[in-house]
Amino acid sequence: MLPTLVIRTLRTADKRCIAKFAWNFGVKGMLSVEQFKRRIKRGEYFPPFLYLSIINSCNLRCQGCWVDVEEKDAIDLDTLNRTITDAKRHGNVFFGILGGEPFMHPELLDLLAAHRDCYFQLFTNGQFITEKVAARLRELGNATPLVSIEGREITSDQRRGKKDVFDKTMRGLEHCLRARLLTGVATSVCQSNMDELLTEQWLRELIQRGVHYVWYHTYRPVGPKMNPQLALRPDQLVRVRKFVVEARAKMPIAIIDAYYGHDGQALCPMATGVSHHVSPRGDIEPCPIIQFAVENVRDSRGVFETMRQSAYLRDFRELSARATRGCVVLERPDLVKELVRKHGARDTTARGTAMEELETMQPRFSQWLPGEEVPEKHWLYRLAKRFWFSDFGAYRNGRHDAASKARELKSKLAPALVTANTGARGEVFVP
Numbered sequence: 001m002l003p004t005l006v007i008r009t010l011r012t013a014d015k016r017c018i019a020k021f022a023w024n025f026g027v028k029g030m031l032s033v034e035q036f037k038r039r040i041k042r043g044e045y046f047p048p049f050l051y052l053s054i055i056n057s058c059n060l061r062c063q064g065c066w067v068d069v070e071e072k073d074a075i076d077l078d079t080l081n082r083t084i085t086d087a088k089r090h091g092n093v094f095f096g097i098l099g100g101e102p103f104m105h106p107e108l109l110d111l112l113a114a115h116r117d118c119y120f121q122l123f124t125n126g127q128f129i130t131e132k133v134a135a136r137l138r139e140l141g142n143a144t145p146l147v148s149i150e151g152r153e154i155t156s157d158q159r160r161g162k163k164d165v166f167d168k169t170m171r172g173l174e175h176c177l178r179a180r181l182l183t184g185v186a187t188s189v190c191q192s193n194m195d196e197l198l199t200e201q202w203l204r205e206l207i208q209r210g211v212h213y214v215w216y217h218t219y220r221p222v223g224p225k226m227n228p229q230l231a232l233r234p235d236q237l238v239r240v241r242k243f244v245v246e247a248r249a250k251m252p253i254a255i256i257d258a259y260y261g262h263d264g265q266a267l268c269p270m271a272t273g274v275s276h277h278v279s280p281r282g283d284i285e286p287c288p289i290i291q292f293a294v295e296n297v298r299d300s301r302g303v304f305e306t307m308r309q310s311a312y313l314r315d316f317r318e319l320s321a322r323a324t325r326g327c328v329v330l331e332r333p334d335l336v337k338e339l340v341r342k343h344g345a346r347d348t349t350a351r352g353t354a355m356e357e358l359e360t361m362q363p364r365f366s367q368w369l370p371g372e373e374v375p376e377k378h379w380l381y382r383l384a385k386r387f388w389f390s391d392f393g394a395y396r397n398g399r400h401d402a403a404s405k406a407r408e409l410k411s412k413l414a415p416a417l418v419t420a421n422t423g424a425r426g427e428v429f430v431p
Contacts, residue, residue, distance in 0.1 A: 002380060004252035005212075012210045014180040016141035021182055024119035024142055028093040033388045035091040036274070040392060045317065046308050049275045050087055051096040053288065054080065054108070056280045056350065058100040060125055061161030062150070064190075064230060066223030066289055067100055068350040073280040077107040077114075079298060083278065084115050086302040096121045097143075098288065100280065103128035112140050121146055123186065125160070126172025134179035146184040146215060147173045151193040159192060177210040184256075185211050189240050190219035190230040198243055203251050213254035216244055218367065220330060222289045224357060234365045238372045249377040259326075259366075262385035264373035266366075268327060271320040272394040276313060278303075283348040286316040289329055290336065291354045292345035312343040321394045326368030333361040 009018065032048040039046060058069040075083075084095060097120050102108055112120055119142055126147040129137075137143055149169055150159040156166040176183040185206055187197050196202065198216065206214065218240060221228040232240065241260065248255045261267050269275045270287040277285045283293035284307060294312040297303050307313060316339055320328040329336055337358055339345075347354040376382040 001248075001250055001252050001378070005254065008207075008210075008252055009182070009212055012177070012180060013182050013212065014138050014141065017138065017144075017180065017182050020116075020119060020141040021144065024093055024117065029119070030388055032091045032093055033274075037392065040273070044308055045273045045314065046087075046090060046092075046304055047273055047275045048092060049094050049096065049269075050083075050092060050303075051098060051275055051277045051288065052080065052083070053098040053100065053278065053280050054102055054111075055100045055105040057104045058125075059104070059127060059162075060101070060165065063159050063161070064219065064221060064223060064225060064227040066291065067280075069100055071280075071350040073350065074105055075278070075280060075282055075297075077110060079282060080107075080111050081114055083297045083303045084111075084118065086304050088115070088118065090304050093118045094121070095119075096123065096275075098123045101125055101128065103133070109133070109136055109140070112137075112143050116140065116142050118142060120144070121184075123148065124172075125165075126169045126176070129172035129175050131175050131179070134175040134181060137176075137181055138179045144182045144184060145176050146186050147176070148186045148188070149173075149197070150188060152196050155193050155196060159190075173209070173211070182212050183210070184213040184215060186215040186217070188219045189216050190232065191236075192230060194232070194236065194240070198240060200247065200251065203247060203253055207251070207253050211253065213256060215256040215258075216240060217258065220289055220327065220366075221364070222329060222357070222361070224351060224353060226357070226361070228362070228364070231364060234369055234372075237365065237367060238369060238374070241367075241372075241374045245374050245377055248381055260374075260385075261390050262376050262382045264375040265391065266325040266368035266373075267391045267394070268320060268325070271317050271325075271328070272390075272392050273317055274389070274392065276307060279348045281348060283346075284310070284313070285348060286313060286320075287329075290316070291348045292336075292340045293348045294343050294345050312339075312345060315339055315343070317394065324366070324368055325391075325395055326366035329361075330364050330366040331368070333358050333363065 036048040055074040056068050056071040095118060102122055103124055122143055122145045124145055124147055150156055153166045157163055189198055218232055218237060219230050221231045244255055244257055258269055259266060277288045278297055279285055282297045284295045285293050295306045295310055299306045319335055319339060323335055324331050
């Protein structure tokens with residue numbers, strides 16, 4: 001699997017893109033994680049990977065999206081440059097660029113050009129990636145487009161609220177591949193698309209097209225139109241995890257996940273401190289789906305000191321780690337409300353209804369399902385995760401005994417769990 005993937009990448013990707021990935025993301029990224037580990041030992045937290053949503057606007061209207069896509073909020077280039085430059089001073093080199101649709105930001109390519117010593121992952125629907133844009137990305141070499149595909153033709157139109165979405169996205173994907181960019185495909189796995197895209201047939205199709213990696217992440221029902229009917233049942237969450245682990249071991253395409261360690265134990269990147277999020281208004285949030293903040297990147301201290309000294313972010317990490325190895329928003333929205341009120345955090349949405357949305361959420365299962373752990377099979381993924389993407393000791397002092405967790409959830413949340421988490425054969429799953 002691995003030799004075939006390496007050979008295929010060398011044949012299909014531009015050498016500058018490969019070199020930038022290997023040095024900026026690979027070598028420098030590992031050093032960034034090592035600095036993060038040293039900070040943890042001193043009791044300091046600043047994430048090695050920072051995610052920036054640079055604009056709200058989007059040309060699609062996806063089911064379950066929590067972004068105010070009708071708004072025109074965007075972080076200006078000067079603020080973005082200051083934020084990234086400050087983070088670089090402390091060892092950071094990798095930045096995820098999100099939206100809305102990031103290619104609707106008029107200065108996106110200028111941002112990439114200003115930081116050629118960094119590496120950027122661009123979360124995009126691909127529809128604004130023309131041949132000219134792809135050529136510029138190849139010239140820069142320091143960014144990888146991660147193209148979101150949410151189903152085949154019919155499913156894509158339903159999920160994304162427009163017509164001809166699949167074909168338009170595939171045209172953007174093809175422009176990336178023809179330009180020999182290191183290119184990925186992301187899928188938010190849900191009820192409507194898992195049978196179409198969580199398959200070896202789909203992976204073989206992507207390999208044939210020249211795609212280098214995929215990212216499967218599970219749908220999270222949040223936001224103003226959270227569509228809980230799309231959320232996966234616990235048995236389906238296990239199915240996703242098993243598919244990813246098995247496909248990694250035999251398919252010549254890299255497969256990313258962000259919610260499990262090398263031993264199959266669930267983790268949350270926010271709770272471990274490995275990543276936090278900046279909104280299109282510059283607000284510093286624990287993660288993209290927690291739309292409440294106390295601080296902003298425009299604060300005079302700079303992003304490093306602001307995050308390092310934030311009691312709000314610290315409390316979110318610590319309380320989340322004590323409560324669950326999964327997603328605290330999905331499993332314990334009551335704790336999220338508690339922390340927001342404790343710190344007087346402001347609603348960072350344009351719609352101003354984030355608290356009302358949180359109050360209507362019913363607890364449901366996320367990636368943490370004790371007893372269903374699926375360890376990594378491939379030695380390289382197992383090694384890489386063990387040293388550079390683990391829980392970093394975040395759960396060491398947490399209460400994660402399955403029996404006590406089950407008793408707690410049954411007593412506090414039993415009615416909601418019965419409604420939201422009924423399995424394929426009618427069982428109620430309690431982690």
